[in-house]
Amino acid sequence: MEFRHYADWTQLPVGVDKLFAAAERQSVFFSRHWFENLLENGLDAQQPLFASVIDGDEVLALLPLSRRDGDHYYPLRHLYSSLFTLWIADERRPQILACLAQGLSRLPAQSLQLDPIAEDDPNLHGLVEAMAAAGFSSERYFRFRNWIYRVDGHSFADYMAARPSRVRNTVARKRRKLAREHAYEIRLYGGDDWREGLADYHRVYSASWKPEEQFDAFVSGLAQRFSAAGWLRLAVLYIGGRPAAAQFWFVAHGRASIFKLAYDESWKHYSPGSILIAWLMEQVIDRDGVEEIDFLTGNDAYKQEWMSERRDRWRLCFIRPMRREGWLKRLKDRVYNPLFRQLRDSDNAADH
Numbered sequence: 001m002e003f004r005h006y007a008d009w010t011q012l013p014v015g016v017d018k019l020f021a022a023a024e025r026q027s028v029f030f031s032r033h034w035f036e037n038l039l040e041n042g043l044d045a046q047q048p049l050f051a052s053v054i055d056g057d058e059v060l061a062l063l064p065l066s067r068r069d070g071d072h073y074y075p076l077r078h079l080y081s082s083l084f085t086l087w088i089a090d091e092r093r094p095q096i097l098a099c100l101a102q103g104l105s106r107l108p109a110q111s112l113q114l115d116p117i118a119e120d121d122p123n124l125h126g127l128v129e130a131m132a133a134a135g136f137s138s139e140r141y142f143r144f145r146n147w148i149y150r151v152d153g154h155s156f157a158d159y160m161a162a163r164p165s166r167v168r169n170t171v172a173r174k175r176r177k178l179a180r181e182h183a184y185e186i187r188l189y190g191g192d193d194w195r196e197g198l199a200d201y202h203r204v205y206s207a208s209w210k211p212e213e214q215f216d217a218f219v220s221g222l223a224q225r226f227s228a229a230g231w232l233r234l235a236v237l238y239i240g241g242r243p244a245a246a247q248f249w250f251v252a253h254g255r256a257s258i259f260k261l262a263y264d265e266s267w268k269h270y271s272p273g274s275i276l277i278a279w280l281m282e283q284v285i286d287r288d289g290v291e292e293i294d295f296l297t298g299n300d301a302y303k304q305e306w307m308s309e310r311r312d313r314w315r316l317c318f319i320r321p322m323r324r325e326g327w328l329k330r331l332k333d334r335v336y337n338p339l340f341r342q343l344r345d346s347d348n349a350a351d352h
Contacts, residue, residue, distance in 0.1 A: 003103025101130035115315035145299035147307035245272035
């Protein structure tokens with residue numbers, strides 16, 4: 001068993017596939033599909049570093065990191081990443097964590113930041129203990145709220161009956177009004193037709209209240225990969241043949257994730273977003289048979305109406321205590337030397 005780190009994804013031993021297969025069952029954000037798309041379409045200025053513990057061709061632990069500013073390390077993630085973790089094999093966990101922590105302590109890192117993370121992540125709880133033994137202190141900070149709905153065997157009818165009356169009445173009333181006044185249909189994209197659905201999604205997004213999408217390549221790459229995996233649920237509501245609302249969901253391993261929502265503001269009086277959410281809820285509950293529906297990032301009031309339970313996501317920071325001589329050197333470099341130069345330059349200017 002040994003610690004290794006790689007700068008390139010392709011350098012990882014093939015045994016890493018076993019870790020990914022287990023990790024993706026917890027979250028799509030832990031999947032190979034997500035990280036392959038991130039590496040191809042979403043790195044920006046990040047310099048990847050894949051910290052790992054290996055035993056022959058077997059990968060026992062993987063921590064995808066990035067280095068952006070000197071001696072500080074961060075999680076390898078995208079702005080759209082809603083969850084992060086440490087991938088670790090179940091066997092020999094204490095030894096694996098100790099090996100990983102010792103390896104990380106040998107990197108030129110003054111701090112290591114991991115986020116967003118779940119409060120009850122056992123892998124990271126174990127890492128905190130191992131990093132403490134390797135000489136790092138740790139701090140945890142709040143990041144954002146996360147709203148979910150646990151299905152618990154309920155049907156879509158049960159789910160809607162438990163929603164606030166305002167939500168139920170809005171969906172029923174607006175759906176009737178729309179049917180009376182216009183021909184409308186909802187199409188679900190997720191196979192070979194994902195490009196058509198994504199094009200209409202972008203048309204809706206550009207006509208919505210939202211700012212211009214900064215990550216078109218990332219979103220398109222994600223649609224392609226998740227469609228090939230059978231995970232994509234991209235629904236578009238058409239009114240009179242025109243796309244009026246669009247939603248980009250994932251369904252994988254019993255979990256539905258609500259990723260992107262948008263509607264054309266010219267159709268706002270029909271509440272097309274609410275109609276489409278209700279339609280997709282029925283799809284994932286009654287047809288896909290999911291166990292959990294996740295609204296991912298944010299504490300928006302409308303998310304609370306559709307969900308039933310709130311979780312918190314956190315940032316975990318590991319900090320290497322500086323030795324006294326290192327602390328004094330930094331103080332000199334950052335305070336004393338600039339101040340000395342400023343005084344010297346002032347004296348020189350006065351002499352002239």
